[in-house]
Amino acid sequence: MIDFLVNGIQRRFERDPQTPLLWYLRDEVGLMGTRFGCGAGLCGCCTVHVGKDAVRSCVTPLASLNGASVTTIEGLGAKGLHPLQVAWIEHAVPQCGYCQSGQIMQAAALLASKPQPTDADIDDAMAGNLCRCGTYPRIRAAIKQAASGKKPDAAGKATPAATEAKARP
């Protein structure tokens, strides 16, 4: 029997304690925002928070979670959008979007421990999260914006103003 919190709600699980958190969240609770990518902790799609740490839920057995507090992408912005989600929208980060829950959860754990991350900090924290669409330039920009607490200015926007102006023949 494992008792733990998911997004602030008390949960109890009484079956195979080796069940990975990912499949409990998706198939039992119906929290579909945490996504399956590799099943081996190699891609980061399934990243959630256990306490303050970003973990790969696909390789986190429920047995390890007794008494823990789990936060998923659905719980991240419980009081409105998280600053990272706002920055993600302003930089139009997502393409297919499938990996973005994990990217944002990973970035949120980074900012919680390092509110002003350097490029090297971002590399270290985010290198485990794959994006096949190639949204990395915007992920980096969005993390920096969220860390700055500012709105993006024209120069910080993903789309250069020159590009915008040239777009019409």
Add this chain to the structure above:
Amino acid sequence: MTVLQAKFTRRSFAFGISALTGGLVLGVKHEFADAQGRPDMPSPPRELAAWVVIQADETIVIRVARSDMGQGIFTALPMLVAEELECDWARVRPEYAPVAEHAARNRPWGNMVTTDSISVRGSHEYLRKAGAQARAMLLAEAAARWNCPVEECTAKNSVVTHAASGRTVRYGALAEGAAGRPIPGTVALKRPQDWKLIGRSIPQFDTQAKVTGQPIYAIDIRLPGMLYAAVSACPVHGGKLKSFDAQKVLSSPGVRQVLPVGDTAVAIVATSWWQAKQALEALPVTWDETSGTGFSSESIRKTLLQGLDATDVVIGQHVGDVEAALASAAKVVTADYEVPYLAHATMEPQTCTAHVTDGRAEVWAPTQNGEGTLGVVAKTLNLDPSKVVVHKCHLGGGFGRRGLSQDWAVQAVLIAKAVGQPVKMIWTRQEDITHDFYRPMVVARQTAGFDREGRLVGWKTRVCGASIFARLAPQFMRNGQDISMMNGFLKADMLYAVPNFDISYAMRNNAIPVGFWRGVNYSQNGFFRETFIDEMAHAAKQDPYRFRRQLLAQAPRSLAVLDEAARRANWGHPRTPGVHQGIAVVEFDDAVCAQVVELSVSKDGEVRVHRVVCVIDPVFVVHPDTVVAQMEGCIVQGLGAVLTGEITVKDGRIEQSNFHDCPLLRIHELPRIETYIVPSGGDPTQRWGGVGESGLPPLAPALVNAVFAATGQRIRTLPLKQHKLRPA
């Protein structure tokens, strides 16, 4: 977000996002459409010109027939309609055109295929026309009500105005009457200089859903009574399923059924996917692997290299007399090239949910081709197409994997038929990497000859590999041959002026499935061509950019894009000592893209890519930021491929299985990417360029050309990781 969760993801049939997230509605109801098989079915009320439905509350629903896999067409295609509709963009809500209704109503939404970067360039005219038709119907309805000439009415921002009398009426009040009016045959379309929406980077509809974890993908489907399936196909390509011992796992927790899937795979159905996957790993299975013995990358390479000298070939383009030119040349350069198989590795592994009962089938699919899925399901189950409903979901990546290769749909419905309940099938990553339809392994032999003044007098290229059309689309073959394998060397897309030129293809098919991979055929042929052009420039003792310029004198678009890339990159003058440049230009999907790669090579032979300058001419631009995003995506995917991407075969098995041995580019390897859009414009009834793929082909050659500049080593086989580099 907890509230959203409760509201949207736990709803029993939930798969939709409404007003809260900006209006993404995927239109899914768990029911069999009643409209099936009624071609005379009247169009629904408030529907204008098939593409637009205006509701009484002023919501403007715009249908999207293609599929969004991250390329942004769920926003860009409605923009094309709305440009002419003159509606209030804030009220627009995109919706996938229903696939079953499409068939029942004689295909009012045209082609649903989403490959070949086709969405904008293949639909822009009829979508703008539909918007103009809908606007004309609304104007006609208003004029009739006011009993005034329609010419006196104007439409703007979802309001029709009669200036003379000062009367106004909103679209929502007109839609019901307007829907009953005839659809005008001819409508005038705006001139590009009058566009107000097209050309603006407005926010995309589904961004918020994607950053808040909303259930918009096929893998997120939840249905009452739904079971889960894990699948394993014979690990040897060309092999078969022999037997399995279901008794060993039938008593495992949650397991409901163990069943064969066709004659090549086995599935376990359980009450959770984890249980199904655990049982599958424990299931004793015997495969017929005899066909795999000795079948490896090495044996395939041997066959392909023989094709370089073969005579059973097809000629793609033949200019002048290349053999005579080479025979009399003062200098001849010849080189062999090779690229490996590549996997798509969509972040959402292959998945499909199906419910098959009573001679009917309903499918939730991450499909690039909704009609194709419907046809495949009907054929697999031997059902009339009118008995099949396909719900299109957003794709967690496509890149060509989910277009004509619908193997996942076949498996899902075969399993669902045997089970009789809704079943969600999900592949493991290992299954996904080992059973892809790979970019083909291809070899090339290229020869060029120069006269005494160093002018190029002859060039011939032979490519050899497995045909994608032969595997997935034999209907596109011509006389049993696949011309597309020579794309990038054909008259339409090889714009270098060479007095004597030959391109030929030797088809050598085998059991490894091949398919459409982003930048189809141009991704390898662009590498062959643009790297060999660099070899030619070197042989002719000329700068590779200026060498290209001379040969492109008659190709003004390519020349302009190439020049802009060289200018933006400050060609010939990299900013930092030790940094070297390479350049390439490829014409593809009616777009032209040139890139300059800047990199350095360390003493240990480590390559660091510092900067990629990308210039793209897509002719016209609907959503500039999407074009930038697609170029970034193409460059990141291209970098991963050129640096480390490879799929290899041993005894019929794929040797890679997950992201540890099939690595993708990671954020710390990212260079600075600069994208410049230079749309050449012109007559909007003529060609528009595609942007989903055109940024990928120049990357690999520009990169290896920069490696040559840095090291003097000519890279002719990929990936780069197999080469030991030494800085010059």
